[in-house]
Amino acid sequence: MKYYIISGEASGDLHGSNLMKGLKARDPEADFRFWGGDLMQQQGGRLVKHYKDLAFMGFVEVLLNIWTILGNIRFCKKDITAYQPDALILIDYPGFNLRIAKWAKARGIKVLYYISPQIWAWHSSRVHGIKASVDKMFVILPFEAPFYEQYGFPVEFVGHPLMDVVQEVAPEPGFRARHNLSKAPIIALLPGSRKQEIDRLLSVMLQVVPLFPEHQFVIAGAPAQHAIAYWQILEKVYLRPGDRERVKFINNQTYLLLQEAEAALVTSGTATLETALFEVPQVVCYKGSPLSYFIARQLVNVKYISLVNLIMDREIVKELIQDECWPERIAEELQKLLQPEERERIAADYKLLKEKVGSPGASLRAAGKMYEYLTGQSA
CATH class of the missing domain: 3.40.50.2000 (Glycogen Phosphorylase B;)
Structure with a gap:
């Protein structure tokens, strides 16, 4: 046919x-x-x-x-x-x-x-x-x-x-060496696949870098976007040389990156569920144009913007939307994700999430x- x-x-x-x-x-x-x-x-x-x-x-x-x-x-x-x-x-x-x-x-x-x-x-x-x-x-x-x-x-x-996709991803032992990553724990940055998302959110995410000196930050590049779109934003954000060295970029390897990440900052959308299925604690970030956001607020009739929270019908990952989506606030929630008690709580909720999503x-x-x-x- x-x-x-x-x-x-x-x-x-x-x-x-x-x-x-x-x-x-x-x-x-x-x-x-x-x-x-x-x-x-x-x-x-x-x-x-x-x-x-x-x-x-x-x-x-x-x-x-x-x-x-x-x-x-x-x-x-x-x-x-x-x-x-x-x-x-x-x-x-x-x-x-x-x-x-x-x-x-x-x-x-x-x-x-x-x-x-x-x-x-x-x-x-x-x-x-x-x-x-x-x-x-x-x-x-x-x-x-x-x-x-x-x-x-x-x-x-x-x-x-996505249950099929996650199951098929095999760990790559040489992933860090191949991408020149250190042994420091990784915070993955997933700023979205659309240029408008990347332009608005990546600069905000990058401003968190100086507040976590023991971590390295890795930007997950979307397959449809050229690497220069990300580097141009990185150049505009003021970072000290030592902080800038802790920021890496990897294109079209998001799933392998998530397997290595300790935590993630994620733009709302499918990526929030992908991150959860890889069992990575996350902060969900969203910032739209003021007019688009105003219109959306008048029309949207759901309590959450992330698929993770929508499926569970309760907040299991923190959502920072529009005026709440600023560096210090993101850093505050990210710091919580690094604590053992919070990680255990999220792991238990992610297990329930997988049961709801269905079999491969x-x-x-x-x-x-x-x-x-x-x-x-x-x-």
Whole structure:
């Protein structure tokens, strides 16, 4: 069968690649055309647009790039029409994908959605549009199935695909030596995958460095961002020579870095769950443009911004948002994470989190259920 897949972010590229792997296992004739990234491209098929050219974060940023976004939507519709897929598979990325879903459904194309938009966080009225536009939804968070059931829309909970990813990462004994890291304990800095996130948060995170002289700080570079974007920020932050020497940069090795880290400063998003699954104590940081943050505050109807706290429905990791996200406050919470009692408490909560997230095999389960739905065959 022919599958047209749309993913607009780094995490979607990761989960999309595993989904494609699962679809190929069930459907040897699978043919892919997709929007995604390097990981999806490794699975074969044709990459139409790379996610690094698609990710715009925040209300203001979207408005500034509205003509580019509208142009991409027009192009996508033409490309799908020319390809004539047996199924359109959408992965998260709701601002774009929900528009495409409505258009495709009206033209008789089967629409499958993997990784639900976070409509439970805000604008839950969109569930009615999803019911009308999506043939089958596959969700990865345990509280999403009950949410959709309230609206009479049955969905499939397949577990979280990050469980597979974490299981597959093997420790690398020579990791520190290869990246010129000392024996000092590591604090990992995960400032996000989008340029807007990196610009706003990395400089704040780096100002914590002088307050922890016994640690080395390692910036986790996102695969879609060039290293120079990080170094430019590092050069702008005032650090004494001795402090600057304790800051390192490693690109596209986040999971190996987390295996070595004693603690982490993490931008809200998928990275908070990744960090938790690697059992690394963390402080969650978020700072948006003032206008975007103001608008979000009026619309958001959840208590937390990190997936870790949302899944557990209580605060197990500290969230420092907007006006609370400043160096001294971050340092205060980071210092707590280095204490044995706090680390034991977090380790116990992370264990409960893993139990809630579900067993490994989410992408294979999703791919199998998609194939069964499209062909009418059972496993």
